[in-house]
Amino acid sequence: MSTLSEIVLIAAVIAAGLIAGLFYAYTCSVMPGLARADARTYVTGMREINVAILNGWFALSFGGAPLLAAVAAALHFKSDLRAALPWIIAGFVLLLVMLVVTMAVNVPLNNVLEAGFDGDNTDFEALRSKFEGVWERWNLVRTIAGIGGFGALVGGLIAHVRA
Template structure:
């Protein structure tokens, strides 16, 4: 049974995953479209500035906090296995840790690092920008869906 501190941990995990999903959804639905509409040099400059700002305490507290909560929640859930609701909690934790955190590390961050190295004024920079927007946004969609599904799975495990 999910109760006491375990319940609080699960609720905090769901809230953190939901907040992360909202941030990623904003990028997928309008931020990247707005940046893509700019001339490439301006879009690259704006995205590079966003990438620097994103590593600040507010977003990192949500993004890494959700990962930490999911990791702790998964460990506690393994200890309590097979109590009612534990499968849903594990699925939610796995969705966030792999589909959101893992995708960020393996797909989005390398693209951000590559974008930071291009010359925004060059034709190569403009060409990379078009590829970057398409690929980064695709992987961001994955992060959005994974973190939203993680939120839903954790919430459903609590019901």
């Protein structure tokens, strides 16, 4: 059981690091870069990013991180490695917050962006103004939650190794 719990916890840490890093990259480079663009470029760029990100690599880290954290918690619950459990549970909760924020706020805003697009007839300024500020604020929330989840899982891994 110890080997399986180690493997799952390490996988959770890696997946959490990947998704936290992705959202961090949005926060410190993608969105500031798009903010410098005109409204047409901003809307078009975000639409293309929203399509491109729907791939297996994204799914592995986005859904995999909280799932693996939950499995790691279950594996640590009835073992002599319980010292890691509070860290792992904290990591799971924070990664769940990241997932819920994404699904409840960011994805619906992505859908608003897509629904409001009408080719050359699009009011790019209006569409951007409905999207940009709110999306970026909630992206920051999910970035912080993702980084916190990653950090907590690292704490869990350290506690696991010390146990």
